[in-house]
Amino acid sequence: xxxxxxxxxxxxxxxxxxxxxxxxxxxxxxxxxxxxxxxxxxxxxxxxxxxxxxxxxxxxxxxxxxxxxxxxxxxxxxxxxxxxxxxxxxxxxxxxxxxxxxxxxxxxxxxxxxxxxxxxxxxxxxxxxxxxxxxxxxxxxxxxxxxxxxxxxxxxxxxxxxxxxxxxxxxxxxxxxxxxxxxxxxxxxxxxxxxxxxxxxxxxxxxxxxxxxxxxxxxxxxxxxxxxxxxxxxxxxxxxxxxxxxxxxxxxxxxxxxxxxxxxxxxxxxxxxxxxxxxxxxxxxxxxxxxxxxxxxxxxxxxxxxxxxxxxxxxxxxxxxxxxxxxxxxxxxxxxxxxxxxxxxxxxxxxxxxxxxxxxxxxxxxxxxxxxxxxxxxxxxxxxxxxxxxxxxxxxxxxxxxxxxxxxxxxxxxxxxxxxxxxxxxxxxxxxxxxxxxxxxxxxxxxxxxxxxxxxxxxxxxxxxxxxxxxxxxxxxxxxxx
Numbered sequence: 493x494x495x496x497x498x499x500x501x502x503x504x505x506x507x508x509x510x511x512x513x514x515x516x517x518x519x520x521x522x523x524x525x526x527x528x529x530x531x532x533x534x535x536x537x538x539x540x541x542x543x544x545x546x547x548x549x550x551x552x553x554x555x556x557x558x559x560x561x562x563x564x565x566x567x568x569x570x571x572x573x574x575x576x577x578x579x580x581x582x583x584x585x586x587x588x589x590x591x592x593x594x595x596x597x598x599x600x601x602x603x604x605x606x607x608x609x610x611x612x613x614x615x616x617x618x619x620x621x622x623x624x625x626x627x628x629x630x631x632x633x634x635x636x637x638x639x640x641x642x643x644x645x646x647x648x649x650x651x652x653x654x655x656x657x658x659x660x661x662x663x664x665x666x667x668x669x670x671x672x673x674x675x676x677x678x679x680x681x682x683x684x685x686x687x688x689x690x691x692x693x694x695x696x697x698x699x700x701x702x703x704x705x706x707x708x709x710x711x712x713x714x715x716x717x718x719x720x721x722x723x724x725x726x727x728x729x730x731x732x733x734x735x736x737x738x739x740x741x742x743x744x745x746x747x748x749x750x751x752x753x754x755x756x757x758x759x760x761x762x763x764x765x766x767x768x769x770x771x772x773x774x775x776x777x778x779x780x781x782x783x784x785x786x787x788x789x790x791x792x793x794x795x796x797x798x799x800x801x802x803x804x805x806x807x808x809x810x811x812x813x814x815x816x817x818x819x820x821x822x823x824x825x826x827x828x829x830x831x832x833x834x835x836x837x838x839x840x841x842x843x844x845x846x847x848x849x850x851x852x853x854x855x856x857x858x859x860x861x862x863x864x865x866x867x868x869x870x871x872x873x874x875x876x877x878x879x880x881x882x883x884x885x886x887x888x889x890x891x892x893x894x895x896x897x898x899x900x901x902x903x904x905x906x907x908x909x910x911x912x913x914x915x916x917x918x919x920x921x922x923x924x925x926x927x928x929x930x931x932x933x934x935x936x937x938x939x940x941x942x943x944x945x946x947x948x949x950x951x952x953x954x955x956x957x958x959x960x961x962x963x964x965x966x967x968x969x970x971x972x973x974x
Contacts, residue, residue, distance in 0.1 A: 494541045524550055524706040525715065544686070545715045546694060547650060547661030550704050583665040584701045584736045585634070589624045593633035598678050600779055605756045606688070609680050610637060612753055613693035616711075617700060620730045620745035621737045634666075635699045637692065639674040646671070655936055659716070660691050662698035670695035677781040677936050680756040681798070681826050685781050685936070689753055690716050693724065702732050719750040755826065777802060778956045778964035781936055784830040784874070785922035789837065793924075793961070799825035802963065806927070810963030822855050823848055829875035831924075833897055835882060840897075842886070845870045847900060867902045869893060876923040876931065880944060890918045915949025916940055926961070 509517070515531035522529045525540050592614060597606045607627065614625040643651040650661055652673035662670040672678075672691065679685030690711070697712050705712040707728040717724075730745060739745065777797050784796040793804035800813035816823050820839070829842040838856075841848040845864030849856045864870050869888035878885045883903065884895040891907040910918060922934040931942040932955075939955035942948070956964040 521550075524704075526706075526708050540715075542656075543715055544656050544659050546691075546698075546704070547652075547658030548698055548704065548714070550714055585665045588622050588737065589626070590635060591626055591628045591633040592635040592637065593628045593630070595636055595638040597639060598674060601678060601680065601688070605680050608756045609689040609753075610692055612756070613689055613696055616693050616724055616748075617696060617733055620725060620740065620747065621733045622739065622741050623700070623733075623737050633668075635668040635670070635696070637670045637672070637695075639672045641674045644671065659686055660695050662695040664698060665701050668699050670699055679781070681754065687716075687719060689756065690719060690724075697729070697733070700733060701736050702729075705729065705732065719754055721749050721751050723747045724750050724753065778962070782922060782934075784827050784841075785924055785934060786830045786832045786839070786875070787924045787926070788832045789834070791927045793963070794830065794832075795963075796827055796830055804961070804963035806961070808961045808963050808965070819853055820848070820850055820855070821853070822860070823850075829872045829886065829922075831875035831877050831884060833877045833884060834879065835877070836897055838897070840875060840884060842868075842872050842875060849900075861900075863900055866900055868895065868900065869907075873918075874920045874923040874933070877925065878931070879925060885923075887920055887923065912947075913942065913949075914947060915952075916942060932959075 518533055518537065519529050519531040521527075521541075522531075522537060527536055527540060592610070594606060594610055597603065611627065617623055618625055640652060642653075650671070652658065652671075652675065654673070654675045655677065658673065659676055660670065660672040670692070672688075672695075677685040678688045680688055694711055694716055702712050704714045705726075705728045707713065707726055709717065709722070710726040710728045711717055711724055712729055712732065725747060730747075734745075777795055782795050782797045786794050788794070791806040793802075795802045795804060795810075796816070797813075799816050801816055801819065802810050802813055804810045816825065820841070823841055824843055827841050827843045831840050832838070833840060837851070839848075839850040841850075842863065845862055845868075846860045847863040847868070848860045869886060869891075872886040872888045872893075874887045876885045876887070877883075878894075881894055884897055886893040886895055887910070888907075890910045892910055892913065893907045894903040895901070896903060910916060916933050917935055917940065920933045920935045920940075923931065925931050929944065930950075931944060933940040933942060933949075934955060937954055937956060939953060939959060940949045941951040943950045955962055
């Protein structure tokens with residue numbers, strides 16, 4: 493089904509494919525996604541197919557890339573063939589000044605920040621081509637960006653499937669539409685949720701006529717790239733858009749590194765439209781996701797998001813969002829992980845390669861310090877004080893690290909595989925030990941309940957609706973888009 497949906501069979505009509513056709517389709521997919529090309533549907537290939545990606549199919553990706561590579565070595569004649577091919581397959585706009593309109597957006601993302609992110613996504617392409625974009629506030633526009641839920645009347649094959657799977661899809665010129673799954677956990681920060689800036693920039697590429705690229709570092713790769721210090725656009729992206737629209741009319745192409753786009757301002761609890769709606773303060777993290785979570789000696793939860801935190805009492809009553817700086821001066825927004833230690837009664841925060849330690853609200857001398865120099869992982873996914881080990885534990889991808897609070901050094905024989913925590917997924921974004929004796933792990937809208945005696949996960953589900961102590965009393969209200 494996956495290979496048919498994304499165009500890896502030459503004949504898209506439903507029928508039984510021969511073993512030879514199936515192997516050829518698998519080989520094509522493996523080549524595009526930089527896996528060992530075997531033609532066998534092995535575990536790594538199945539895993540790659542399960543990752544979130546663009547909903548536009550990959551038909552002709554191999555051919556398109558091969559044509560572009562040949563053009564590099566073949567000169568103008570091949571370039572002319574390549575221009576004709578793009579006009580035939582994806583189409584192109586026959587003007588250089590294009591308008592765009594943001595039709596709607598997730599309610600938990602402030603309008604001005606969404607506008608900044610989308611504007612930057614368009615500028616990625618205008619900086620390296622002759623195109624010019626301007627935002628239309630209402631009425632018709634050449635390119636329209638819209639968030640939808642499930643089936644949205646452009647074919648069952650384009651129906652959105654909730655978190656994961658296809659995050660978005662777009663249509664080639666001159667339909668000029670990009671659709672986004674409204675059920676995703678969208679974010680305007682790197683490393684948290686689904687990065688709207690990157691996904692929007694990718695889908696805008698499709699609305700300009702660009703197909704998927706099998707170059708791993710390309711923005712137009714079917715599997716969305718992550719922001720890093722490197723340039724957002726690869727040489728393949730630039731070559732593709734310039735083949736359609738030419739180089740900038742004035743000056744040379746301008747490339748900016750990914751770190752410039754890591755944050756589009758920190759979240760503010762002034763909601764779009766300038767009003768603060770009853771209940772929205774509490775439900776913001778319930779309908780979205782959080783950066784980190786921990787619990788103190790009085791069983792109060794601390795839930796962190798952007799430059800704010802919520803305090804949730806043992807009874808499940810949440811405060812309004814509080815600025816981080818009022819409680820922990822010097823702590824930056826968008827922390828990666830946080831925990832409170834039963835051993836010394838201190839708060840530990842981690843972001844990037846640095847860590848902070850507070851006694852109450854007082855930052856201890858010598859902090860923040862560069863913890864990556866002590867072999868702690870950069871950008872840890874979650875932190876936890878684990879009672880059975882009497883140590884801090886950091887989680888990063890498929891590994892975990894046991895850490896000494898006194899020295900903040902990784903203990904001998906670590907890191908170890910996350911398989912020791914039977915059933916806990918990689919890339920969690922929070923962990924804590926609840927007063928019921930179980931350890932809870934969080935990832936997006938899911939939770940995993942870990943039995944410390946059995947050393948395995950015993951329950952999983954949706955934390956906002958199934959864990960009353962998370963403070964999400966109004967979780968089922970206000971789910972509509974603006």
